[in-house]
Amino acid sequence: MKSALMRDLLNYKTMLFMLIPSLFFVILFQYLPMFGLILAFKEYTYGKGILGSAWNGLENFKFFFISGDAWRVTRNTVLYNVAFIAINLVLQVSIAIMLSELRSKWFKKISQSLLFLPYFISWVVVGTIVYNLLNFEHGTINTLLRSLGFEPFNFYSDKGVWPYFLVFFSAWKAVGYGAVFYLAAIMSIDSEMFEAAETDGANIFQRIWHITIPSLKPTMIVLTLLSVGHIFRGDFGLFYNLIGNNGLLFGTTDVIDTFVYRSLVENNEIGMSAAIGFYQSILCFATILLVNGIVRRADKDSALF
Amino acid sequence: MNSATDTRVAAAGISRPSAPKIRADQWIMNAISYVWVTFVALLCILPFLLILSGSFTSERAILMEGFKLIPAEVSLEAYRFVFKFPEQILRAYGVTVSLTVLGTALSLFVIAMCSYVLQRPDFKWRNGFSFFFYFTTLFSGGLVPLYILVVNYLKLKDTYWVLLLLPLVNVFYILVMKSFMRSIPAAITESAKIDGAGDFTIFMRLILPLAKPALATIGLFVALGYWNDWFNSLLFISDQRLYELQYYLYKVLGNVEGLKIVAEKSGRPVPDMPGEGLKMALTIVVTGPIIFLYPFIQRYFVKGLTIGAVKG
Numbered sequence: 001m002k003s004a005l006m007r008d009l010l011n012y013k014t015m016l017f018m019l020i021p022s023l024f025f026v027i028l029f030q031y032l033p034m035f036g037l038i039l040a041f042k043e044y045t046y047g048k049g050i051l052g053s054a055w056n057g058l059e060n061f062k063f064f065f066i067s068g069d070a071w072r073v074t075r076n077t078v079l080y081n082v083a084f085i086a087i088n089l090v091l092q093v094s095i096a097i098m099l100s101e102l103r104s105k106w107f108k109k110i111s112q113s114l115l116f117l118p119y120f121i122s123w124v125v126v127g128t129i130v131y132n133l134l135n136f137e138h139g140t141i142n143t144l145l146r147s148l149g150f151e152p153f154n155f156y157s158d159k160g161v162w163p164y165f166l167v168f169f170s171a172w173k174a175v176g177y178g179a180v181f182y183l184a185a186i187m188s189i190d191s192e193m194f195e196a197a198e199t200d201g202a203n204i205f206q207r208i209w210h211i212t213i214p215s216l217k218p219t220m221i222v223l224t225l226l227s228v229g230h231i232f233r234g235d236f237g238l239f240y241n242l243i244g245n246n247g248l249l250f251g252t253t254d255v256i257d258t259f260v261y262r263s264l265v266e267n268n269e270i271g272m273s274a275a276i277g278f279y280q281s282i283l284c285f286a287t288i289l290l291v292n293g294i295v296r297r298a299d300k301d302s303a304l305f
Numbered sequence: 306m307n308s309a310t311d312t313r314v315a316a317a318g319i320s321r322p323s324a325p326k327i328r329a330d331q332w333i334m335n336a337i338s339y340v341w342v343t344f345v346a347l348l349c350i351l352p353f354l355l356i357l358s359g360s361f362t363s364e365r366a367i368l369m370e371g372f373k374l375i376p377a378e379v380s381l382e383a384y385r386f387v388f389k390f391p392e393q394i395l396r397a398y399g400v401t402v403s404l405t406v407l408g409t410a411l412s413l414f415v416i417a418m419c420s421y422v423l424q425r426p427d428f429k430w431r432n433g434f435s436f437f438f439y440f441t442t443l444f445s446g447g448l449v450p451l452y453i454l455v456v457n458y459l460k461l462k463d464t465y466w467v468l469l470l471l472p473l474v475n476v477f478y479i480l481v482m483k484s485f486m487r488s489i490p491a492a493i494t495e496s497a498k499i500d501g502a503g504d505f506t507i508f509m510r511l512i513l514p515l516a517k518p519a520l521a522t523i524g525l526f527v528a529l530g531y532w533n534d535w536f537n538s539l540l541f542i543s544d545q546r547l548y549e550l551q552y553y554l555y556k557v558l559g560n561v562e563g564l565k566i567v568a569e570k571s572g573r574p575v576p577d578m579p580g581e582g583l584k585m586a587l588t589i590v591v592t593g594p595i596i597f598l599y600p601f602i603q604r605y606f607v608k609g610l611t612i613g614a615v616k617g
Contacts, residue, residue, distance in 0.1 A: 036450025
């Protein structure tokens with residue numbers, strides 16, 4: 001037995017060496033932090049380190065759950081993600097189908113380029129865009145309102161309007177990128193199917209409904225599953241650059257990730273933020289297993305693993 | 306304009322029952338498609354035009370009348386200001402450009418090497434190792450332990466290293482690269498082995514050149530990630546000399562504190578600066594290279610996205 005292992009090790013020597021750099025970084029930046037999650041059950045002091053700090057049971061979780069913050073940020077995170085998933089799906093699929101039906105090559109090319117543009121910029125730049133649009137004193141929308149004789153509206157003190165803006169900019173940034181997947185799936189549909197449908201007298205809408213959309217189903221399922229697996233993770237870049245530290249808006253805009261960030265960096269509550277992170281990691285993991293299990297039962301080929 | 310005509314044509318199509326059925330529905334679909342795609346595409350570009358317009362508007366006009374699609378008073382003062390004291394912006398450019406070049410090269414090399422081994426059919430432990438990598442996409446320790454690790458244990462706060470190394474190995478790219486490498490015939494490796502070539506030599510001399518399309522697309526994703534990174538700066542960088550471009554913009558956008566940085570460098574007090582125009586001009590300066598490059602690299606992205614299903 002032992003000699004077989006030695007022989008394998010010798011055999012694979014070079015290949016194992018080739019794995020070392022990636023293994024090193026994955027262990028360092030992914031696996032070590034996983035073990036660091038025990039911080040959630042410790043009273044961390046810098047001097048004693050993670051292992052040396054004293055255990056304190058569920059103390060770190062207490063405030064988060066009793067204060068109602070847990071419910072607020074979890075609800076926000078999930079609701080936003082549900083909205084993002086639904087709207088992105090409908091928008092991306094519809095845009096992809098329309099692009100595929102268009103005959104004009106140059107129109108297709110230009111519009112696809114424009115749709116893809118937002119994907120290439122950072123969330124900080126999206127922050128500038130939102131500032132340009134919504135700023136109270138000189139934002140474009142308020143400038144427009146004033147010029148039409150309306151009162152300017154202070155977006156940054158009204159938490160009710162932000163869910164719409166967040167959903168809008170999430171869709172805005174992802175539309176061209178997401179449509180690419182669906183467009184590729186449409187291109188791979190056998191064109192004979194369309195021709196046969198046409199000969200049988202199907203109109204364009206029947207063709208889309210009975211051929212294109214069913215052919216897109218596997219892609220839709222896989223992409224949706226990937227997003228559902230992250231339903232407990234807020235998109236930090238989006239929320240932090242649009243909302244920042246504006247406490248007036250936290251009621252409707254605070255998600256788990258922004259809450260953890262603030263607890264950690266601004267309030268330096270390491271124990272509590274680790275506890276919330278632990279709670280989030282477990283929820284995410286459980287969701288992925290659950291979703292994958294359900295899909296596996298329904299349709300084995302669509303399951304992720 | 307085009308779409309408006311289409312709508313009318315389509316409407317005419319419905320009202321004329323004698324017109325052939327296929328053509329009417331074709332028209333309706335075309336009309337809907339042109340209108341909706343044009344609308345969404347305009348929404349995608351409009352914000353950039355607003356920023357561009359803002360950057361060319363005089364500060365006085367912005368303060369008096371606000372941001373507009375067409376500048377009320379064209380002026381170059383914001384750009385003049387940005388380039389008059391270019392020290393900080395050039396430094397941030399230096400940090401970001403060097404990170405992008407170095408990081409992308411290193412990342413591609415490490416990822417490709419790993420992906421090649423993980424798909425070698427004669428490597429008995431490939432499934433075990435693959436799962437070891439794949440697992441990190443299912444479960445993660447999250448922000449807090451990583452932060453403590455980097456700051457208190459590795460002591461990488463305020464170093465160039467943290468910006469370079471944290472994004473280096475992305476497991477998703479390993480999975481994509483692996484499925485691409487699978488499409489390279491295994492016979493190439495086998496015959497080279499018979500000729501006595503070592504695994505690393507085979508990888509460097511034969512596999513890397515064949516993997517060029519995948520390297521190009523994944524390289525673009527990695528490069529974009531480095532170029533647009535601001536999060537690692539936010540967490541780990543407080544030294545101004547190490548600001549990444551996007552983070553510098555973030556700071557200036559955050560008003561008081563950021564403008565103070567510019568003020569210190571320029572020797573002018575904050576109220577005298579074209580603050581609003583400056584934010585817009587800086588956004589253009591920071592985003593410029595991407596906007597100019599993306600029409601050319603876009604098709605590689607599209608290719609990369611469709612390279613193969615990402616499955617474990």
